[in-house]
Amino acid sequence: MPKEVVIVGGGVAGVFVLRNLLATKDEVPGGMHFTLIKREKSGWVSTCGLPFALRGWYEIDRTEINKPQFFLDQGVDFRTENEVTKLNLGKNSVVLKTGEEITYDYLVIATGRKQSVKETKLDGVFTFNNEEDACKIEDALNTREVKTAFIRGRGIIGLQSAAAFAERGIKTTVLGGPPSLLPSSLDPDMGAIIKERMEKAGLRFILDRREITAIRGKEGWVKSVVIGEKEEKEEIPADIVIIGKWMVPETDLAKDSGIDIGETGGIVTDRAMHVEKGRRSLNTVYAVGDCTEVVDGISHRPKLNQLASTAVAQARVIADNILSDITGQPGLYSSYEPCISPSVADIGGGLVMGSVGVTTNAANHAGIKTISGKATKLIKARYFPGATSLTMKLIFDAFTKRLIGAQMVGEATIAERVNEFAVAIRAGMTAAELRNMERCFDPSLAQLEDVTIDAAKNALEST
């Protein structure tokens, strides 16, 4: 009998478990059968690609990378516009809203995250989490006269939406908390570089403690947002509003079935990505992606990561372990390592930010003393094409001088540098080792002394 794998949720997390297992299906004696249940009607949508669609790089439907039929054709019971209402762990089954019950050999919980925002009845106020949201926003931009926009949220999606609006000539205001942009990835001095660049592109940022106190409309459509109270009150015109606040893990199903939820609100897993119940791992039940909490690779504390890259890395581990379990080959077993959050984002206007490890603030919060070094330099000699400037900040443990964080703002080479620093953090490289490291050189591609060396040197000089 083929083994039944049931996947709850069809975002990048669930889909990558499915894709990995599909690719190894033939290696399994007796075979595997897959059921994936998701609320949306789409197949696999690259939600990270949606802000680029809004910027007009391509049509929104381009972000649906695989249609449901793609999976159906491979024998997957791919159920869209459906929902699991109960995980019956004692009976190894899940119950759908239709009442149907599906028995599993392996269960994968990939329920993602949800936004915890009060709804408003006005039209023109949107969230920006999925294809449906993107279509609504795109539709509003195309059918109405949108001159002003208001965005709540200073995270990646907030900034990418703001950049998209600015490119369309819309006067846009972004409201976020203090003190700076992307505070979970960038120190205030690095966030300030992005703020300054985006302000030059005409964006307005309000980074203080004020919250939205009212959303006003006219004929059922939003016309302005009021922030703050009393003398701090301000009314900001807005023909469109996007609420891109922090998202919380969607864990209702897991919680109801008694699965352990961590202090961050995410599902707790072991390194194999098994969920736990009463602190004991359940060997046939996995969780993956935004609904889980991970362990920070520097502070060793639980945190939410909520990046597609995390989901993809976890999905590989889960596929390995299901395969290892079915085939009885322990050599296939893998584990998800403590997370150092390598991240990169094209913010718009040619600006790219990258970050990995901890920020100074996060390190200090965890009781880790830090030193840091910073440098700005062209990535190659001025007379070569693509010689853009890059600002780099490196954060080291003050005692060991080992790298624990890196932040960059620039235009190019940042994604690859984030991956280099991810390896360097894992390897425990010190400031002196980074400064003395031999780096490859070709004058049309690099500097003889890279900005990394300057930043590491700067950190050493600060001690």
Added chain:
Amino acid sequence: MPKEVVIVGGGVAGVFVLRNLLATKDEVPGGMHFTLIKREKSGWVSTCGLPFALRGWYEIDRTEINKPQFFLDQGVDFRTENEVTKLNLGKNSVVLKTGEEITYDYLVIATGRKQSVKETKLDGVFTFNNEEDACKIEDALNTREVKTAFIRGRGIIGLQSAAAFAERGIKTTVLGGPPSLLPSSLDPDMGAIIKERMEKAGLRFILDRREITAIRGKEGWVKSVVIGEKEEKEEIPADIVIIGKWMVPETDLAKDSGIDIGETGGIVTDRAMHVEKGRRSLNTVYAVGDCTEVVDGISHRPKLNQLASTAVAQARVIADNILSDITGQPGLYSSYEPCISPSVADIGGGLVMGSVGVTTNAANHAGIKTISGKATKLIKARYFPGATSLTMKLIFDAFTKRLIGAQMVGEATIAERVNEFAVAIRAGMTAAELRNMERCFDPSLAQLEDVTIDAAKNALEST
């Protein structure tokens, strides 16, 4: 009294020792004084930039990054068109060809490398090692009708010259030994990708054991090259010839003064870059750059590296150690690590190659059994600008599965990836760790599953 530092040679190696020490001059009680002696009349020339000048990216004089006056203005006794004829280690002095003797506290030998080729009396036959060579070649191209070219040498400079000629519409033949291009950096299957691409651009490669048997001329200028003997003989028309063969360390001065020369022909140093005499380190005499031999980071055997990046890394170490010695601060001491040869080159025609660690052949030659994995993939989704293809080969120790080499051919992101793999090799990352690693993601900048993961997976599947 200021400490006297004498530097013999003004290539990138000597100049970077000088630049590093100049930057820290004020930290030294009593100060430092510098004398640099070089044969050429230029200041600091980026020889790596010369092939790009030949491709017309900029004028040749652009490659002189600092003129002699730049150093003279900083109080350096910067002597061009001069030559050291003797190192008088017993008397802590050097003798110039003028007979003048200069006493040193610290001596830095940066004599570089030389070409060991028979000279021909014909005009139109050039080497390509320095600015003078570049000017002569440029001059020939501008003043004569050059329709055909012949290049001896399948290394970086040979290929870059060939690409420059091809861009100018010159029918070019490249002669190199078997079996493939850039064999010290790339396995034959990876070299073949470059060969194929360059052949499409109209270049002809002859990669066999034949050597040049005659160079024929007309009115004193070259007109053809004859290769091979008897029935293998072939005459190839050539209005210009470049001999870009392997270079040997320039060690005559060192050898004459009794400094140890290694089995590769380079000057032996310890990790601090001190030269050795009778296997004992000389604490005030350093060697740097192409004239030295390094220890390979994988095979632990001596080798010649002859890359500007190696010279720059060694120069940092020497500056640190001179400073440490003068100030009596042992904390400043640094060491040059065994070399894993991170290298990258823009070959021309948009093609970039990168390499780090050992090739399969070099590993096998050192008795190391290997496994390898290979993959070709776009660096980002097809509908984003700059979505070019990259072929990656990863080489692992067959027993430990640790990464010992990486090779790439593509158009972008290669320099940064070489640096990532340089860190990964030092960190001893395994194939499984590379495959499971979390990498940063933004759809406009990367794939959710990078080519690295595919290549590592491919290697694991091969076992």
